[in-house]
């Protein structure tokens with residue numbers, strides 16, 4: 070059990086990569102705190118599944134772009150589970166939109182959820198870990214899109230590059246406290262975030278054609294790499310980023 074008797078807090082934990090990671094972490098022995106927004110059914114069924122696995126779980130609703138929700142998640146989650154050992158910043162949105170006529174609200178909302186939300190959540194979690202005085206691990210879900218662009222993602226890719234950079238700086242700031250900070254960089258993982266975009270058969274075919282492993286990713290493909298970076302197997306890994314993309318990034322020709 071890679072996460073025996075640890076607690077793992079995860080944002081965006083009611084669906085997709087977040088839910089898959091929460092369930093896989095419970096199977097590795099962790100108790101789980103799930104943060105979610107507006108997906109009650111998904112959050113509560115995840116809690117029920119984790120309890121069936123034999124671990125404790127709690128679901129706390131809130132909007133990550135609101136700094137108060139970060140403090141509340143950490144306070145209520147720690148009160149329920151006793152400590153905060155591992156924090157996974159996963160919540161994110163990608164409302165695909167053309168660049169030239171993108172409304173300011175779409176840009177601002179994407180920035181506020183993906184990057185500002187990550188900053189507030191990671192800062193709140195790190196302060197709790199420092200108070201506990203026994204180190205910890207933080208894993209942020211960045212993206213292949215931190216390294217490459219997207220025609221309809223000019224508001225999104227800067228946030229993923231920002232999350233990657235946040236982990237690099239946090240790794241330096243928190244190393245002395247025994248807290249490790251790393252990011253995973255998913256490729257194109259089929260979830261609610263891109264279901265509509267990939268409903269376009271030509272787009273899907275193009276994306277699949279770029280992947281040496283020959284298929285789009287699934288949420289469970291991220292659970293293992295996240296758990297590895299959160300576990301003691303990665304005890305000397307901090308400030309690093311791990312592509313999880315089926316080889317898409319390197320595939321020029």
Ligand SMILES: C[C@@H]1O[C@H](O)[C@H](O)[C@H](O)[C@H]1O
Pocket residue numbers: 163211212213214219255256257258262263266
């Ligand atoms: C929404 C999703 O975001 C990822 O970071 C990457 O850009 C994928 O290609 C896209 O489908």
